Amino acid sequence: MSTRPPVAGQPDLPPEVSHRLEPGESVAAVVRCDVDSTRRFSPLYVVLTPRRIFTAAVNGSLDNGTISLPLQEVVRLKTRDRAGLGTLEALGTDRRLAVWHYTFSQGPAVLVLMDRFDELKAGRDVVHSRDDEPDVPEAETTEPPPNTLALFRLWQFVRPHVGWVILAFVLSLLATFGAIIPRELTAPLVDGLTQFQTGRGAFPPVGWYLTGMLAAFVLAWLLGWAQGAILAWVSERVSADLRNSTYANLQKLSLEYFGGKRTGDLMSRLSTDSDRLCQFLSDNVVDFAADLLLLACVAARLFATDSMLATLTLAPFPLVMWVMYYARDKLQAGFLASANAWSQMTSVLADTIPGIRVVKAFAQEQREVERFRQANEVVVQTNRRVNSIWTFFWPFIAFLNNVGVLVVWGFGAYLIYRSQLAGGNFTIGELTKFVLLSQLFYGRLESMSRMVNQSQRAAASAQRIFEVLDRVPSVPEPARPVPLDRLRGELEFRQVGFRYGSRKVIKDFTLHIRPGEMIGLVGHTGAGKSTLVNLVCRFFDVAEGAILADGVDIRSYRLADYRRNIGIVLQDPFLFYGTIAENIAYGRPQATRQEIMAAARAARAHEFILQLPDGYDSVVGERGQALSGGERQRISIARALLINPSLLILDEATSAVDTQTEREIQEALHNLIQGRTTIAIAHRLSTLRQAQRIVVIERGRIVEIGTHDELLARDGAYAALHRAQVELTKDIGW
Template identity: 40%
Template sequence: MKKHMVDITALPEIFKSQLNEELLFSVKSDLDIDGKIAVQWLAITHDEVVLWQEQQSVPLKRMAVHTMKEARAVSNIGSGMLIVETTEGPVVAARYTSSLTSPMSFAAKLISALAQGEELPTLTKSDVPRYCSTCNSPLEEGTQFCEVCMSKKYAALRMLSYLKPYKFKGLMALCLLVLTTLVELIPPYLTKIIVDDVLQPQQTGTIFIIVIAAWVATLVVMSSMQALRGYIGVAISSKLMGDIRKDVYQSLMKLSLAFFDRRQTSQFISRVNNDAESMRQFMTDGVIYIGGHLLRFVFILVIIFSMDWKLTLLALAPIPFLVFLSVTIWPKVGRRLYQQWRAIYRLNMQVGDTLQGIRVIKAFGQEKMELTRYHAANKEVVYHDMRSEKMWQFFFPAFGLITSLGTVLIWYLGGQQVLSSELQLGVLLAFVAYLGMLFGPIQWLSQMISWTSRAMTASHRIFEIMDTPADVSDHPQAVKLSQIKGDVVLKDVTYGYEKHHPVLKNINLDVKAGEMIGLVGHSGAGKSTFINLLCRFYDVDEGEITIDGVSIRNIEQTELRRQIGVVLQETFLFDGTIAENIAYSKPDASPEDIMRAAKIANAHDFIVRLPDGYDTRVGERGHKLSGGEKQRVAIARAVIHDPKILILDEATASVDTETERQIQEALANLVKGRTTFAIAHRLSTLRNADRLVVLDRGKMVELGTHEELLEKTDGVYRKLVDAQMEMSKIKGVGS
């Protein structure tokens, strides 16, 4: 059982020297046993499990393997625990954040294998914890970027690339922005003219009226240009938002099932909507806002330098302090916003889990427990919200104080010059007005930093989805199969959802076109996994699956699935009409085709009894229909697909005995001429299969007809049949 493994996190020599055996596995944890931020090291050898605190030479825990029964990694909200079952009860061996879930899960499997004397699991790439090379922050599972020290330049340039299709309108908006900014600078200068040149005893009222008229015209022109720029901005932003959502959704559709298995669906709703909206706001409102203020800053500097260069230099004195404050706080802004987003993300996952499992929660009366979990997640959100807002509450007043003191200084010094006739009053008034326009945007710099940081963080989450390669992708030379016969061969097929824990092991099977294969075995034996591999929802780890002699890896996925009809164990109906759900795989199906499929699936009779018949809306996930009705609609959906390979995964699991008999009669006609793979919870329904494949713990242990397998008195299939017959007798007595 001795097996050497890689020290994936470079266990410090001071700890390694204390081990009595060769190191099998080590991992650096980021929480202590109490759940507080700390660095701890977990090491596993053949004889013991040892835990150290960083900068402490004496181990915190030292547990002998012979006292252990098994270990498990338990996930909580944003964190987890490695729990070891010992002869004296459960012990928390380590705690960690969710970024270390994968390596800690491997540690649990390794400890269990050592404790039970089993073959040790193999360390794979996915088990190695990944850290950012820049800031050493742990990276979340499946994450391409570090959201703490992400490249803002990369994010900004890639976001702005979405503006390329609208460059003409964008150029118009830019020109209007420049013109509007210039026009906005006219009123303060008109103030100077009125005070110093017009409101003088020797001047006539005509000049005053002309200046006022010019002021009114300036306001009208400025408002008109702002309205036109806003109209163009709306036209760009709406289409821009649509483009981003389309690309995100298209990227999600390209990803494989394995990607979604590792994540909750609620997070993608946020990414498609909230993150896309943050990007849109930055690229339209944010870019215009920041660009406009930068232009205004440059133009105002030119004007006030021309008015009085000495006062201008004094006015710019606070700017180095503002820049220093901004540079100091910017890294903290990014980190705190990311932490705030992670807290909100975990809260949303909690809500999503609760709402999806509300029936289970109600059934077991666990409302209080769910409230407790929600309060914990909500408390974390409140904590991070307060941290972020406290930072702004310091930052904004500090900016305001510095700029206000600068304005007071200009009033004092400028006023002194006016009193000594060194400066005209109109010049001072215009100077202060321009200064207000100059410092106004600077006071809102904190808001711009927040705006930009949120957009950058959102963009990286969006681009992460877009850049994630599909686990199951089409081969560059993938072929299209216009029509297949249905010969299916599995050769030495091995697969595990976790690479070191195979669910199917070395499966070999040769199925002829038109043959019906029944898949039987205990729960967890690998029956549904067998089906998933055939549909190429996942790619095999070892071996090969071929259809008509062509590896399914070399067949375009859309073409492959066009030839396969599936009725899955978990029936899912879309929130539409019954007719739309039946015709989902063939949207152009005629009403006659839909009715024919429904009749074959024994669904027509109950459908026509509904008030709206085939136009009846089934509700979200089909909740308006019973389990048996949903299953028959799903069967009709597979029928209208008219596949050459038919897959029935517990296709009659949700119907009563009488309905099951009727469906079996319909399916008997449907499977003719089709290669069929069927899983059924009642083994008697598979007795007409040409052959039965018996799976046990991922291995194909028996193969033959119903009668052939029954003859094996000690066979797995015979025991399964006997167990079901015994259960039927018990139910019969009980009824």
């Protein structure tokens, strides 16, 4: 059996790989798995030959081991992706034989390798149908571990405001040091009063001391107010920039990403998590840094006053730091679980509120209440576990702080007693100052310990947000885009192949569509019709072959330029909350009212719009629930027509309308498709009579092409579909 050479675009085999080929062994496919088992970038080549699958690590890869699997031992190859990382697995009859990791850039090469593997297995008469494949246990997928380093990545958003942050830090530092002044003034005041009481001195200038203390308090208040105002503004600005960047990256991501995410989870990341980071930045970051400096200064003053007493005072400090470190990771893991529980509960709301009509139609209100109660209970239980740690942690810190102050009183009293007997100079005033400074030290330390709670919550939120920001779209922009103004409308599919995961849905699809031609796509559900439309729109990229528009690979055009030439009407019309005019003009916000009305007339929507209370200014409600299905569909058609696309895609565009409305839309479409390339998907075959050609698809392949009459005359797959539909129409009396 002959094998194909490696696909163009695959990396040349390095000597380390070439030397592993056996005599007479040829290469069928090769993949450069660029991520090793520790999730670090490292080249590892996976090579497929007609005899085996083997690997070779090169250029200092951490995966120094090599694998060689005879082809007869490998039942199938399986691929999946998670958070931008792909996984290729070699499966045996009852276990997983090997696993490799790769980035999305290697995805097409992986799919090619899987196809070559299937061809080689078929050539050896070892064909396994999908239904007969063994149920090999899938590797467990876990959430990434919590990581406090995610907080440091916020620096990229803080950097534009670093001047204000430095100013806030200086103000916080001055305000914090201002708190030391009253403690320093306490010693001479107490000593003066003591000496006066014992008749050993004059009455001290109490007024001056109290005035100094009051001035320090007022100054600390004003500085704290200014610092708080600056940080509040900076944190809101940083939080807004973070939300904008996250939402902008979400808009760049491909449909593949949203298929595996729940709306409530994404909403929670953009709202709750960003707000939590805002609170952390405004209340904790600068204060934490200022408190560290304050602790150092207070410790220095304590040692300057009495080194022995200072040592005993700070004795609990190492234990406090160890407890804070021990609790940090446990708290962060708990807060990450809590954030995920909150997002699940939000997802229940995001599911049921838009679908409230279905809930009520099936009388499932109590079931949804129970589902929400269960999600809410998960939140309670998750928070309870976190609170069990936190409620023990900070009272214990407070206890250690009080022990430190108690040590000061005890040993300070001993020093005064010793000074009285031995003539030392440690006075009651010094002891009072020492007590106040130690209270300030441990008070700030206790405040910092409470910041552990906020910092770990913020770290969990930062990790969830950066998971979105780090995601790379699987449909990338071209490095050197081809300029595009308006397409002529020529489309060509060249041996197109596509997979959903490990399931191949489009196979060797080749078709040429002339400019202005209307093509109808028909086939059973799951045949691949909507997938082809998604590939034309570049919602996904082909795994094999290419799609050309006007002779240029559509991957060479900028996405926005290319999609501006496409008008699409989906099977399930989606309208945004707003007016009818705003929804029609969604693709061209600058369109005039006359242009909007012209598009509505062409879609046979003008008449019913005028019957609404506010006409074109009528609010359609969320997802257009204020309108009927047929009305939403006609507005969706008007929205597509307003942009005057070169390519018009109709995905069951008339499926949600009655017979009369369908007739009106068909009459409008008859004029609109003239001179415009149109791809129409329809289960009602009668709606495709205007198509110049009808393409019948089965299991991702073309089985018939022709006009409606030609295909009926052939008495093939299309004729069978037509007969089944006619019989169904007779049975239900349409």
